Amino acid sequence: MKPRVLMPWVVAPDRLPAELPVAVYDGVGDPPAAADLTEVELYVMPYGRPGARDVIRSLPSLRVVQLLTAGYDNVLPVLPATVELHNGTGLHDASTAEHALALILAAQRELPRWANDQRERRWRPEYTRSLADSRVLIVGYGNIGRAIEARLLPFETTVTKVARRARPAAGVHSVEELPELIPAADIVVLVLPHTSQTQGLFGPAEFALMPDDALIVNVGRGPAIDTAALLAQNGRIRAALDVVEPEPLPAEHPLWRAPGVFLTPHIAGGSATFVPRAHRFVEEQVRRWALGQPLANLVEID
Numbered sequence: 001m002k003p004r005v006l007m008p009w010v011v012a013p014d015r016l017p018a019e020l021p022v023a024v025y026d027g028v029g030d031p032p033a034a035a036d037l038t039e040v041e042l043y044v045m046p047y048g049r050p051g052a053r054d055v056i057r058s059l060p061s062l063r064v065v066q067l068l069t070a071g072y073d074n075v076l077p078v079l080p081a082t083v084e085l086h087n088g089t090g091l092h093d094a095s096t097a098e099h100a101l102a103l104i105l106a107a108q109r110e111l112p113r114w115a116n117d118q119r120e121r122r123w124r125p126e127y128t129r130s131l132a133d134s135r136v137l138i139v140g141y142g143n144i145g146r147a148i149e150a151r152l153l154p155f156e157t158t159v160t161k162v163a164r165r166a167r168p169a170a171g172v173h174s175v176e177e178l179p180e181l182i183p184a185a186d187i188v189v190l191v192l193p194h195t196s197q198t199q200g201l202f203g204p205a206e207f208a209l210m211p212d213d214a215l216i217v218n219v220g221r222g223p224a225i226d227t228a229a230l231l232a233q234n235g236r237i238r239a240a241l242d243v244v245e246p247e248p249l250p251a252e253h254p255l256w257r258a259p260g261v262f263l264t265p266h267i268a269g270g271s272a273t274f275v276p277r278a279h280r281f282v283e284e285q286v287r288r289w290a291l292g293q294p295l296a297n298l299v300e301i302d
Helices: 050-058 093-108 111-120 143-155 175-184 204-209 227-231 274-290
Strands: 005-007 022-024 042-044 064-066 084-086 135-139 158-163 172-174 187-190 215-218 238-241 261-263
Touching: 005 274, 042 274, 064 274, 093 111, 093 143, 093 187, 093 215, 093 238, 093 261, 135 143, 135 175, 143 158, 158 175, 172 175, 175 204, 204 227
Parallel strands: 005 022, 005 042, 042 064, 064 084, 135 158, 135 187, 158 172, 187 215, 215 238, 238 261
Antiparallel strands: none
């Protein structure tokens, strides 16, 4: 019996509906032969494997694609119009929020500097910035933005929230208000998807509004920041970035050595917290699909 579900990991038989034929492809190496995938209707795409999206073209019976990421822009070019798309909203909230907080603390307390001093066996005590009493602007206030806010507030910060549309009852400003909000922020945290509206959202004009020595943190998508505009700051604005444009960052790219820039390689969402949550979520989605029930996290594609 040919598989009807293609998943990125092996699941114990007692955790899926009985006799549901399943194949496994983890995104490493070659997928199963195309001839064996002709009846696959549900594809759970492996996490962090860019080439895994190309398997969609080999699934003629495909009805549903389930992502393990909240973002989905990279899949749209190969997604047939007849196929439902469901994303992984909620799976990365804790992991990404932790990483955002870690980037902020590392930048404010200059942890990369002290790590370098340890390697060089230098003892050079100096006092640093603090997170307490900082004014933080979260741009892209959704599930992950809320998780970041929840971790920032105990650090005695003031948080201002921005989304695409204002939600006055929830204290959320609209993105159109950014020119008025940016000058008052010590730290700007971007948690944005990649869309035509967010492309280059932080460019020369926005950086010019930021106070000297302010910090910009990006845990959303790299293209939200105009990389050339950031480099032009030459250290006036500091940056802690888990995502950049382009990715992967070429070895010769000037961002590697730009003053005041701290980089991590797009790993905010993939911590140990994510894995068990993803397994539980996928098992429930597969169970629902097998029973003909509606699936969570349907993406409404314009």
